[in-house]
Amino acid sequence: MSDSVPPGVAVGALEAFLEQEVPGLLSGPLHVELLSGGRSNLTYLLSDGHRRWVLRRPPLGHVLATAHDMNREFRVLRALHPTAVPVPKPVVIAGAEVIGAPFYLMEFTDGAVLRKRSQLEAFTARAGELADSLVATLVDLHGLAPDALGLSDFGRPSGYLERQLKRWAAQLAASHSRDLPELVALGERLARSLPGEQPPALVHGDYRLDNVMVDVDDGSVSAVLDWEMATLGDPLTDLASMALWWDGIRGLDSPVAAVPGDVPGYPGSDGLVRAYAQRTGRDLADFSWYLGFAYYKIAAIFEGIHYRERQGLTVGDGFAQLGAMVPALVERGHAAVGQNV
Template structure:
């Protein structure tokens, strides 16, 4: 299956030409498990290793799994305070492996999901602060200077997000899960009159960052599929959604490492962010509830794609009832339950 997804007979010569090293004419490919949207492969040859990103197999939803978007924003952010891998090869037309894809540098460091590797820095507060600083760096990028002034339409972002995820739910949702529809309706009635504008990542979380095992900072921010111009507090709301605390039940498709004693609580993460950016957090519950809607829909979408065999054999366990649980928690955040 890996060869069919990577097409080494085509990708190898293209890599050798792009990197000016014939060692890339042959390579091995290993699926990096854990990714729940696009597929990520580690390619190794005698010349070293690089990372391939491509969409999942099978039919793709319109506007989803946009490799060109990921490639453009990472190219634009090179040289800014936002740490990103270098784009080495861009196959926007899909000529090489049959779908749009790109190859980027492999960043040294670790990706943390549900366990800290041995010897990782004990100062988990410093690690958390590094994540907040990276998020603040994204939100303070001069988008015009970076060439991203036309990367999206920031005004009306929250309204569009609610409509988008409501439509996605209609496309993938299961009959009888009323909490998702109720959450979407409650959010539509709670959108603040004024919202912020900046570059947004769209899925900022601990396991979408490569961490420095020596100092605990962020060496690279990954997975820019949903990046655009929009409201920065949507990113903060999503980070806080993922940020489970001790004693809380984890979300089945999200890392739960922040439940480890030593990590700060959500309130402190929010306070650090406000300190770093000067953001007004008076409507933060709306953004946190939006994160619940978004992830409830994503969870069901992943469930559908796993059942259809589009995730290169990855299995994320029994997701029955998970979308409803997430949506009900979102309604609770808004005080609707």
């Protein structure tokens, strides 16, 4: 065991559990490192000196029953691992009785998460391959049949868009700290112009470049991460999310991750969207609505973070920046939807 163990993992109890449930997995004492955490589930890197794994668990101090969330993520990984969609191999899942919170373990995947501008600049020569693999992976995901994966009950695709709008409107109402009439108006515009339902698919819920691992040699996607928002729904919400984070927030100095659209040599998101349409044959006539919705959703999320930051409930850097981005996101959302709605 390492001398300094980050909070949230009872290493001795975890070692005993793994030795019982997965005999032969460990060949030495576990060393634990916190990789990321704060706004969502916590992610730890585990090593026995020979092999590496990743452990996911809910945030510290989370008092609600959260085993369901872990079960959903683990279930998606188990269903997808045999498919063409690259995901880490799931190992084992457990309830709160082992480390004090539900968790699951998955194998470590080699690759890089491109969150810094310097990392994107280093990939400029392979920007085209990177964009192509990001799109191809999304096409593969949306081409899977949920029934064949055993995920037919993983969500309610009918009425998905309407429920999404209501969800984020409710979050805005619950985190009101300033008047944002244009953000409210954007949600109302979207509600008045709901597009017809697309053939449903398994959707990631937060698909973007910094939620995948990239092979540093060829620029291909080696694993799709962070499945906590996955469900059955409208696949074009994933496409719009990818486009927004690719270059839709360029120039806004986002603290979340570097924006490919801010780096010379990267293709525009319009090319990625066209490639998706060509490969899937899906009707993108209403894509402007989905892009407007993507801006609305991110603005609502950032406004919620802004509210918590003002209440002193956030820890870390960049939270104030997110609140400052909201007006620009709203403006871009209105522009995406257009003038006739």
